[in-house]
Amino acid sequence: MPIESQSFLGTARKGPLGSRPFDLKPCLVYRCENYLPLPTQATSPSGWIPSGELRRERVCRWPPRRPATPARTFRAPSCQVRQSLMEDFSSGVYQVGDRLPNEQEMCDRFGVSRVTVREAYRALTDDGYLSRRHGTGTFVARVPNRHSLDLNLSYTAMIQDAGYTPSVKVVQQSQEVADEDTRELLQLDEGDKVLLLERVRYADDRPVVYSIDRVPLKIIPTSHVGEVGPSLFEFLENIRRGARNGRAKLLPVLATARESQYLSVPEGVPLLFFDEVDYDMSGQPVVASREWHTSNVFEMWINRRAQVG
Structure with missing residues (x-):
């Protein structure tokens, strides 16, 4: 009732x-x-x-x-201090070799405790951005490398430019029949196969990029199928199908269990996701890639021009 x-x-x-x-x-x-x-x-x-x-x-x-x-996203104070200092490094406030202010000055600047500042310094030291000299202070060891998103660069070269030794771990390499989405991206016919490469790229011993690449099998000479090296771009150049331009969709995503496993980050950590197709000189698609990037080795920048008129 x-x-x-x-x-x-x-x-x-x-x-x-x-x-x-x-x-x-x-x-x-x-x-x-x-x-x-x-x-x-x-x-x-x-x-x-x-x-x-x-x-x-x-x-x-x-x-x-x-x-x-809705639950609010919580960021630890030390993470906020670390992010602010990273922005200072990127914008040129501090250069390599500069001495950072002492802990008390940082406490006053950010309104946090000394423990919080020490945690932020420790994280930046672990990432290679700071070096601590006993009795002297804390100094900037390196700054993030910037790479423009309008340039199609080899990740092997990018890691080298950042001062690290690049390496690649192959998670999976196989030949598979292209699914519908892949056929559309690579302009393939039903039944066509792709060379699937699932890999993790390292800067020294630190995983920085997890990727799944699909290359049309019909563009690879039979004698070269097993010769894919650390750089896929160099491999495509060697078979005369080098990538000349690409189209990518960028999305901020949170690490799932799979990305957490391969990139050694906690689940839920923000990552930069690329969904990209690269084309050769004739305009034919030569590789479709899905990539998950961490942000602790190099930064991605986009150059924007003012609209005239």
């Missing part, structure tokens, strides 16, 4: 209402129907049991809970 017009004040004998008076109208307003009065023919004119006998419909709290608010 709906309680649209009934307003009944009674006293509950038991339950979450205790012995406090309760008004039935809030039940309707909040659509909380866990306790409904039993109608009766022998009691008050209103048709409701004055003693407040109740029937349990479903378990919930009283008063009804408000709708949950």
Whole structure:
């Protein structure tokens, strides 16, 4: 029975209402129907049991809970300090060899404790951006390398430019029949095969890029199928199908269990995702790539021009 017009004040004998008076109208307003009065023919004119006998419909709290608010993303103070210093390195506030302010000055700047500043310094030191000299201070060891997104660069070369030794771990290399999405991207016919390369790229011993590349098998000479080296771009140049331009979609994503495993980062860490197709000089697609990038070795920049007119 709906309680649209009934307003009944009674006293509950038991339950979450205790012995406090309760008004039935809030039940309707909040659509909380866990306790409904039993109608009766022998009691008050209103048709409701004055003693407040109740029937349990479903378990919930009283008063009804408000709708949950979305959880806010929390960033540890040390992560905020680290990010601010990384921005300083990228913008040229600090150059390689510069001495950073002492811990107390950093505490005053960011409004944090010395422990927080030390955690941020330790993380930047572990990443190779800072070096600590006992009795002298903390110095900038390197700054993030910037690479423009309008240039199609080999990741092997990018890692070398950043001062690291590049290496590649092959997770999987196989020949597979192209699925519908791959056929569309690479302009293949049904039944055509691709060379699938699933790899992790390292800067020294640190994983920085996890990628899945698909190359049309028909463009690779049979004698070269097993000769893909660390650089896929160099391999394409060697078979005279070098990439001359590409089209990429960039998305910020959170690391899943798979990316967490291969990039050695916690699940949920932000990554930069590339969904890209590269074309040779004749405009034919030669490789479709899906890549997940960390941001602790080099930075990606986009050059923008003002619109004229």
